[in-house]
Amino acid sequence: MKCLRCGSESLVDGAIYSPIRTAFRPQGAKFLTLETGDIQTKAIMCKNCGYVEIIGDAMKLRRLTSDAGESSGNIT
Ligand SMILES: [Zn+2]
Numbered sequence: 487m488k489c490l491r492c493g494s495e496s497l498v499d500g501a502i503y504s505p506i507r508t509a510f511r512p513q514g515a516k517f518l519t520l521e522t523g524d525i526q527t528k529a530i531m532c533k534n535c536g537y538v539e540i541i542g543d544a545m546k547l548r549r550l551t552s553d554a555g556e557s558s559g560n561i562t
Contacts, residue, residue, distance in 0.1 A: 487530075494534035502529045502540060510542045515550040523550060 488495055502508045509524035525546050530539045 489532035489535060489537050490539060491537035492532060492535040494532050496533035497530050498533060500529050500531060502527060502538070508540075510547075512547060512551055525550070 487497055489497060507526065509526055511523050511525065515523040525542045527540050527542045530541070531537070
């Protein structure tokens with residue numbers, strides 16, 4: 487894994503706190519009975535240039551936003 491900004495491989499895993507851990511809430515999400523609409527994020531920071539990349543839980547996003555009539559999507 488490389489930094490998207492400078493290409494360095496000196497990346498450190500972590501999380502963004504502000505002051506509680508930041509979560510992403512998709513617009514129009516279905517609220518399931520057993521979990522909230524918040525999606526936890528994690529962050530990776532480059533030791534070389536300071537670039538911070540924030541990554542959310544894509545599996546949960548799909549659970550929250552999947553519609554019965556729509557099966558198309560980009561699964562990577
Ligand atoms: Zn970098």
